Amino acid sequence: MADAFVDLRSDTVTRPTPGMREAMATAEVGDDVYGEDPTVNALEAEVAALFGHEAALFAPSGSMANQIALQLLVSPGNELLCDADAHVVTYEIGAAAAYGGISSRTWPAVGADIDPEAVAGMIRPDGYFAVPTRAIAVEQTHNRGGGGVIPLATLRELRRIADDAEVALHCDGARIWHAHVADGVPLVEYGQLFDTLSVCLSKGLGAPVGSLVVGSAEKIERARLIRKRMGGGMRQAGILAAAGRYALAHHVDRLAEDHARAARLAEAVAPFGVLAAAVRTNLVPLDLTKHALDARALAAAARDEGVLISVLGPRTARLVTHLDLDDAGVTHAATVLTRLLAA
Numbered sequence: 001m002a003d004a005f006v007d008l009r010s011d012t013v014t015r016p017t018p019g020m021r022e023a024m025a026t027a028e029v030g031d032d033v034y035g036e037d038p039t040v041n042a043l044e045a046e047v048a049a050l051f052g053h054e055a056a057l058f059a060p061s062g063s064m065a066n067q068i069a070l071q072l073l074v075s076p077g078n079e080l081l082c083d084a085d086a087h088v089v090t091y092e093i094g095a096a097a098a099y100g101g102i103s104s105r106t107w108p109a110v111g112a113d114i115d116p117e118a119v120a121g122m123i124r125p126d127g128y129f130a131v132p133t134r135a136i137a138v139e140q141t142h143n144r145g146g147g148g149v150i151p152l153a154t155l156r157e158l159r160r161i162a163d164d165a166e167v168a169l170h171c172d173g174a175r176i177w178h179a180h181v182a183d184g185v186p187l188v189e190y191g192q193l194f195d196t197l198s199v200c201l202s203k204g205l206g207a208p209v210g211s212l213v214v215g216s217a218e219k220i221e222r223a224r225l226i227r228k229r230m231g232g233g234m235r236q237a238g239i240l241a242a243a244g245r246y247a248l249a250h251h252v253d254r255l256a257e258d259h260a261r262a263a264r265l266a267e268a269v270a271p272f273g274v275l276a277a278a279v280r281t282n283l284v285p286l287d288l289t290k291h292a293l294d295a296r297a298l299a300a301a302a303r304d305e306g307v308l309i310s311v312l313g314p315r316t317a318r319l320v321t322h323l324d325l326d327d328a329g330v331t332h333a334a335t336v337l338t339r340l341l342a343a
């Protein structure tokens with residue numbers, strides 16, 4: 001996309017910074033399918049330690065990292081519980097069923113506002129006539145839930161419920177870094193609440209490629225085989241892992257800037273149907289239910305003025321802040337969107 005655009009469609013549109021490219025260019029590499037890439041090995045050890053787990057596995061995408069984790073936790077014919085808007089059942093093209101033989105059942109879409117008791121009530125124990133629940137998945141932060149942050153108390157309650165029912169708990173933590181920065185919860189504290197996490201380097205952190213599955217040494221050993229089966233074994237992947245290591249060192253704390261810019265955008269469009277208070281991180285959902293413009297019309301008009309936004313539904317649009325935006329771009333976007341929404 002030309003630089004002339006202010007691109008608010010997603011935090012995946014960022015390009016590697018000069019410092020990141022330098023780290024990639026000079027990375028030590030080896031064949032990671034043989035376990036011989038020192039930069040991948042270092043990244044995996046670093047991320048495992050960040051979340052207080054024994055091991056981690058580098059994967060080409062967040063979707064693959066999620067699906068590897070789900071296959072670790074739920075064997076074919078068994079059940080995963082998650083919310084109806086979860087990435088794993090919305091955007092992963094049926095992978096849990098297609099590759100893992102996993103049956104998914106959902107609670108109504110409530111974003112980060114989960115009622116743990118309602119989830120507890122859905123768990124089906126082992127029995128002859130019903131599909132047994134083996135895992136619960138949550139998303140931190142919640143993508144379709146407008147970047148909402150699940151409170152630590154809710155997660156602790158879900159952990160207790162999962163332990164009581166002897167089911168596993170997975171976190172799709174593509175944007176867990178944003179939750180960490182927004183709520184000040186240490187990553188290790190999140191890590192300890194989950195059996196597995198998938199965490200992403202190519203969303204807010206600005207790396208070009210890469211996610212990791214995090215868990216016990218035994219799980220990650222099995223994860224390595226599942227990744228290979230899914231075609232995710234990469235060779236001199238240290239070039240990519242170097243970008244991830246650079247992102248972890250330089251791009252976590254700065255997420256606060258993205259959150260502040262998202263809050264500015266939310267404030268600007270608030271009079272036209274967005275709840276500013278609901279914006280906690282870098283995603284700004286626009287609810288156009290009561291507006292003359294629908295999401296497509298708004299996106300087309302904004303594009304004509306150099307601002308790109310996402311259409312999530314007929315009356316839902318979304319703005320996302322990220323590393324490749326500056327204050328001038330945000331000011332331009334706020335001016336354009338305010339003018340279009342006010343017309």
Ligand SMILES: Cc1ncc(COP(=O)(O)O)c(C=O)c1O
Pocket residue numbers: 060061062063064066087139141142143172174175200202211
């Ligand atoms: C919450 C969440 N999980 C997982 C993913 C999947 O990541 P990828 O696009 O790398 O497969 C995304 C992508 O946007 C996401 O938002």
